Amino acid sequence: MNTLPIARWQKVFAAAIAITGITSTTNAVAAELLRGAGDSFAQPLYQRYSQEYAQQTGEKFKYTTIGSGGGIRLFINKSIDFAATNLIPTPIEQNQIKDGLLMLPTGGSAVAIVYNLQNVSQEVKLSRSKLAQIFSGKITNWQQVNPSFPSKRIQVVVCQDSCGTSYILTKYLHKITGGEITASRSPEWGFSVYASLAQDSAIAAEVRRVDGAIGYVQRNFALDSNLTIASLENKSGNYLTPTLEATQKALGNVKFNDDFTTEDIADPEDGYPLASLTWILVYQKYTNEETLNSTKNLLLWILTKGQALNEQLEYTRIPEDIAKKAEKAINDQLRIIPY
Numbered sequence: 001m002n003t004l005p006i007a008r009w010q011k012v013f014a015a016a017i018a019i020t021g022i023t024s025t026t027n028a029v030a031a032e033l034l035r036g037a038g039d040s041f042a043q044p045l046y047q048r049y050s051q052e053y054a055q056q057t058g059e060k061f062k063y064t065t066i067g068s069g070g071g072i073r074l075f076i077n078k079s080i081d082f083a084a085t086n087l088i089p090t091p092i093e094q095n096q097i098k099d100g101l102l103m104l105p106t107g108g109s110a111v112a113i114v115y116n117l118q119n120v121s122q123e124v125k126l127s128r129s130k131l132a133q134i135f136s137g138k139i140t141n142w143q144q145v146n147p148s149f150p151s152k153r154i155q156v157v158v159c160q161d162s163c164g165t166s167y168i169l170t171k172y173l174h175k176i177t178g179g180e181i182t183a184s185r186s187p188e189w190g191f192s193v194y195a196s197l198a199q200d201s202a203i204a205a206e207v208r209r210v211d212g213a214i215g216y217v218q219r220n221f222a223l224d225s226n227l228t229i230a231s232l233e234n235k236s237g238n239y240l241t242p243t244l245e246a247t248q249k250a251l252g253n254v255k256f257n258d259d260f261t262t263e264d265i266a267d268p269e270d271g272y273p274l275a276s277l278t279w280i281l282v283y284q285k286y287t288n289e290e291t292l293n294s295t296k297n298l299l300l301w302i303l304t305k306g307q308a309l310n311e312q313l314e315y316t317r318i319p320e321d322i323a324k325k326a327e328k329a330i331n332d333q334l335r336i337i338p339y
Helices: 007-025 044-058 070-076 089-097 128-134 164-176 200-211 219-224 244-251 289-303 307-313 321-335
Strands: 032-040 061-065 082-085 102-117 156-157 195-197 213-220 232-235 275-282
Touching: 032 070, 032 289, 044 061, 044 102, 044 219, 044 289, 044 307, 070 082, 070 164, 070 275, 070 307, 102 164, 102 200, 102 219, 102 244, 102 289, 102 321, 128 164, 128 232, 156 164, 156 200, 164 213, 195 200, 200 213, 200 219, 244 275, 275 289, 289 321
Parallel strands: 032 061, 032 082, 156 195, 156 213
Antiparallel strands: 082 275, 102 213, 102 275
């Protein structure tokens, strides 16, 4: 049986309480307020979706950032109506979702490697090997990255608990090291990290505060926090930052399975290497027709009008053919119980 550390249970419980409070205070205003929770990777996207959806349709939904793992757990426990995640639920997790699961892609983005190296104007460029060595504790001083950099300890800041950005990073490191580093939602880094913090906002704040720090966050959080972003070497030997164009190249040849999961994109040939999709998780079976219709309406809006917002926020769009297949899945698979 899977168990959670006490601190992590407290975070999930606190989010559930917050979500419950949202429902109780808004029922008098709106008949149906869909509640979602999940990763910070997609938070800027869902925040904009929420604003535009309310303006265009008069309907509202609420999204709470708790991390991919926390969102999946709240979804399993039926504490929310939908979850957003850049993690594909495990078979064990999927078996725990008693009302069925429909998992749909909503956009793509990238993880930025961010750093704080004061009094250094030269760009930090990380080769594949040096990136792996930093996050395995084999490189500990900035002079080992570049001899012209000051002799300053590298302070590694990571994401704690079940974290989608950790999985994106370690999946890539696993690929480029031939399996030496394990791909994990909750990595055992094998060395003493400087700090382990929940959510991108906390990691960004700590990197900005500590001279010599390095960490990883969704690229919008890096830009919003005015953090310096390292250039990473991709499979073709090019050094790139996580621009929209570089992310689009990385995700341009993604192959989708019938259930809308994807083939391996751990080490793309072209584009920025730390790219990923984000998915929305919804139930297939409903006892309330109003909730069913509200869920369908939101999903169909995200896959049509909502996609027009993605590139404004530096997220990639879902390919049109996949969006059409997703629309069909929504209409075919979401049903009232019994059916």
